[in-house]
Amino acid sequence: MKIKELALENRVTFIYEDTESASKKPISSNFEDDSFSSRKGLNELIFDAKLGKFDTLFVYSHDRLTRNVHESLLLKYLFKKLNIDVVYCRPGEDLNTQNQKINEFFDHLLNNIAQLEANLIGARVKLGNEYKIKNNLWAGGPPPYGYKLNKGPKGRTTLKVSAIEAAIVKEIFNLYLSGCSPKIIAELIREKYPENNDRKWTVNSIKSIISNESYLGYIVWNKKGGARNPVKHTNPIKSSKITENEIISNEIWEEVKKIKSLIRNNPKFLSTPFLLKDFLVCGDCGKKLKCKNNGKGKKRVYYCDNDKGKWDFCIDAKEIEEKIISKINERITDLLSDEKHYDEFYNAYVKKHEEKIGLLKKQREELYEEYKSVIAELENCEKEIFELTQTKHDVDMEKDKTQYVLLDSLKEFKSFLCINKEIIEKKLERNAEKQREPLISKEKFKEKINKDTKLLDSISKKLDSNIYKRYIRILLLNTIEKIIITHDKNVEIISLYFS
Numbered sequence: 001m002k003i004k005e006l007a008l009e010n011r012v013t014f015i016y017e018d019t020e021s022a023s024k025k026p027i028s029s030n031f032e033d034d035s036f037s038s039r040k041g042l043n044e045l046i047f048d049a050k051l052g053k054f055d056t057l058f059v060y061s062h063d064r065l066t067r068n069v070h071e072s073l074l075l076k077y078l079f080k081k082l083n084i085d086v087v088y089c090r091p092g093e094d095l096n097t098q099n100q101k102i103n104e105f106f107d108h109l110l111n112n113i114a115q116l117e118a119n120l121i122g123a124r125v126k127l128g129n130e131y132k133i134k135n136n137l138w139a140g141g142p143p144p145y146g147y148k149l150n151k152g153p154k155g156r157t158t159l160k161v162s163a164i165e166a167a168i169v170k171e172i173f174n175l176y177l178s179g180c181s182p183k184i185i186a187e188l189i190r191e192k193y194p195e196n197n198d199r200k201w202t203v204n205s206i207k208s209i210i211s212n213e214s215y216l217g218y219i220v221w222n223k224k225g226g227a228r229n230p231v232k233h234t235n236p237i238k239s240s241k242i243t244e245n246e247i248i249s250n251e252i253w254e255e256v257k258k259i260k261s262l263i264r265n266n267p268k269f270l271s272t273p274f275l276l277k278d279f280l281v282c283g284d285c286g287k288k289l290k291c292k293n294n295g296k297g298k299k300r301v302y303y304c305d306n307d308k309g310k311w312d313f314c315i316d317a318k319e320i321e322e323k324i325i326s327k328i329n330e331r332i333t334d335l336l337s338d339e340k341h342y343d344e345f346y347n348a349y350v351k352k353h354e355e356k357i358g359l360l361k362k363q364r365e366e367l368y369e370e371y372k373s374v375i376a377e378l379e380n381c382e383k384e385i386f387e388l389t390q391t392k393h394d395v396d397m398e399k400d401k402t403q404y405v406l407l408d409s410l411k412e413f414k415s416f417l418c419i420n421k422e423i424i425e426k427k428l429e430r431n432a433e434k435q436r437e438p439l440i441s442k443e444k445f446k447e448k449i450n451k452d453t454k455l456l457d458s459i460s461k462k463l464d465s466n467i468y469k470r471y472i473r474i475l476l477l478n479t480i481e482k483i484i485i486t487h488d489k490n491v492e493i494i495s496l497y498f499s
């Protein structure tokens, strides 16, 4: 390990220790000035860091390293990139002693380091295509499924919806929303549209369809880095929304996204044989009930594993599932049969929508704070660079290598900040877009519920029971918060929509 000690205790010397020669020699001892470019010590520190002279830095305290927030951010960035650990020696001093807000802010930015690399590599190709995309033109290559190319003059190619393919895309999204897995969807589509089998529907092609933002009416490019760079770019280039190219509504897209992230965190959420898993709560202690499959021919059970006695509270799974699902079915039928219930349902939806907008507004404020900080940081960085390049005439840069390295580091830090600025701008844009999503009218809402229940009917009649079970899981997810059950088998269903 190569170690550097900086300003231990009250000494302002920093010591560079080479463990091989086991000798300590001071390299610098000056920390008088507070301005970066004239702070020789700090410049040398950066210089040594870049040369790989040490991989761990021991420093007495944060303010001993630098009292300047901007310098501190630059150093944090460099150390992170160069894989240098910083150890603070003052008792009680650790990473979190520093201004918590600055730490959090910077941690956000650091998440984007990997992206910086990717962006630098792809920057040139990106520019040309970005121009096209921003002008709602297709950048080249085969169109996404659901669209055809529309060749205009001077290579101005646009996308146009292909009606037949668009219908299949819609069906794929709806099947996914009704609980079908990509594998089941691929089978269903292959079977239903044999004339379309040149597409060779697979799990992956279904997955890529339900993840493709093109269907919202955008032209999206750079989703994947191609064969050379298969890493997925988190921020693809996107055109503005082209309304006539919209195949999937925002609302459906958001629902699909919700299910995808649910399955990512809980892969068996839809395929579990326990229909009420995660929803059943013990009425005595409030814990979620556990599930147990006792093997073939034996009963499946839900039980509370609270310390009182593990098998005290044990319920026959099939019995309780039938009871509760028929109860929910009853309530939904009830709901659909009466105008007054509709109103309740709709009001609950309006409330949810308002909550969502409130959350988005809060997120926007936070993003905006972050944005202001990045801008301020960027200005500082530019000022430093400007000052350093101004001194070029007075100082022989060739001689003062540390100045060179500092300038280099500042430039790199600047592009890091620029990319962060861009990312936050895109997030702000997306946030504004989501805030503009309109509240669905009562009429449309009614249509949607009717459509959903029809879907339930067709699925329960036509498809095998596994798909039906998956659908029930989604139905529960959308309607139920929890189901409280007590020892004496009293059941209470907690739902936004019905009591």
Ligand SMILES: [Zn+2]
Residues within 6 Å of the ligand: 282, 283, 284, 285, 286, 287, 304, 305, 306, 313
């Ligand atoms: Zn319990």
